[in-house]
Amino acid sequence: MEKPLILVTNDDGITAPGLRMLVSIMKRIGDVIVVAPDSPQSGMGHAITLDSTLYSKKMKIDLQNEDILEYSCSGTPADCVKLALQELLPKKPDICVSGINHGSNSSINVIYSGTMSAAIEAGIEGVPAIGFSLCDYNWEANFSPAEDFIHAIVTQALHNGIPKGTVLNVNIPKLEKNELKGIKICRQAKANWKEKFDKRTNPMGKDYYWLTGEFELLDKGEDTDEWALANGYISVVPTHFDLTAHHVIQELNSWGL
Template sequence: MKKPLILVTNDDGITAPGIRALIKYMKDIGDVVVVAPDGPQSGQGHAITIDNTLYANKIVVDEKQGAPEEYSCTGTPADCVKMALQELLDRKPDICVSGINHGSNSSINVIYSGTMSAAIEAGIEGVPAIGFSLCDYSWNADFGQAEEIIKKIVSESLENGIPKGVVLNVNIPKAAKKDLKGIKVCRQARANWKEKFDKRTSPAGKDYYWLTGEFELLDKGEDTDEWALANNYVSIVPTQFDLTAHHAIQQLNGWQFE
């Protein structure tokens, strides 16, 4: 049987340890093509490049035998998926996996995430997609702890299919493999960032600002991704890109527009 074609991307850059681990895991499942940013693109959300040229250079990062086909793209994570689907691949991938991100993309972080935006872009184009994140910002994080879980989630997605219009947001707690309790399908926790700008002065005497902030959890529910992660479960949140607030339509129809 023909192996599934797996598109791998991320937002930390094509040489980041997280994507190198994900490529390794996916090679055990199918044929891998990598299209990823040439440098860090964290926090880009669903930005696309419309005011500059884009380049996609075929490169070799891993010279070991059986190295996958890889392209380093000058654009954003969403650009990478667009380039892959429209220009670089000779057939539609069976699944797109994005990550493994260095750091959490749970709760409200999904809005800002380049990792998830790449997966969402694939979903918009009708490609089943998953974003993977490890709740460890260290460049030397241990991604191997979740290898079996990641392979299981991808294999189940290929076998059963991801619901139409849905992308999976998978977050993995920072915990030893022996301490992981399993997988929970969750809802996105209600939270926000309590932000402020650190005002500084450059050597030239000009004021500049550095964004800082603290994550503020506003949700006590035990069915959320934040609860799952805090209790050493891998969280899966089915995420949709239809942003319509369907529950508000009836109320708005009651307004007097004329």
Template structure:
């Protein structure tokens, strides 16, 4: 990035381009850089790292609200990862200096990072060598207060740009459901070892056909003091650095003794 240029920031999400969370994030990023928005035209929660390969993709320029970015927004028919891929290869005038995804409605802490479309969009940017951050608020309400953590969000973004995160590095930021005066600050921590204990509710449709509806409950089985779940419970914003390399490096040496 040239010293006199404002950082180019790509904004995306998985709740859809009109979701209150992404509209709030766009406002915040307008104060920091030159914002381009490429986001799904409809909700894509839980899509993980899915990409569109068996159907066509549409990406339409759209104006949603006023602001410096008002003529730099596109609604995409695909997944969050599709949005990032299209933005980088077809839409942006140059490679972005940072990709921010969110603000998601609901937590993406611990195991949720695997399923999250919000985080997968950020990870896709990381794969492209672009520093990226996924923001999530632990509140599913449509009227959630996304501005309670505004100061922290902007500080995290500015630090990420100023400190030049390593290529491939992605931050998973989760914000507890608290008012501005109740937030205690940020904590850099690790992902908790938590799981979803899932089941499928069996039902019948009007024609008598059996169908299933995914249900389940979240269980945090990690009692560590240094986890994202603990930070959130204690009123802190959790910041977990993640990477797309899923190699279990610690097991490679042991496997070298296997009779393969």
């Protein structure tokens, strides 16, 4: 049987250790093509490049995987997927996987995530897609404990299919392999960032601001991604990109507009 074609991307950049681990896992499943940003693009959300040119360069990052075709892209994660699907791939991929992100993309963080935006862009184009994130921001983070779980999730997604209009948001707690309890299918927790700006002044007397904040969990539910992560489980949240609040339509119709 023909191997599935797998598009691998991320937001931490093409040299990021998390992406290198994801490539090695996907190589066991199918034929891999990488299209990823040439520099870190964390927190870019679903930004796309409109007012400047995009550049792409064929790369060879991992000499142990010389059979894998890799491209760096000067744009955002969403740009990478657009360029991959329209110009760089020989055919439509069977699945797109994004990550493994260095840091959590659970709950409200999914809104800002370049990792998930790349997966969502693939989903918009009708490609099954999954975003993977490890709750560890360290560049030297250990991704290996979740290797078998990532393999299983992608294999099952290829076998069963992901419903149209849906992408999977997978977050992995920072634990050793023997501490991971398994996988939980969850909803996105209600949470927010209590943000503030640290105002400073540079040597030239000009004010500048550094965004800081504290994460606020507003959800006590035991069916959420935050609960799963806090209790040793890998969370899988089915996420859709139809932003319509369908339950509010009837109420708005009653306004008599």
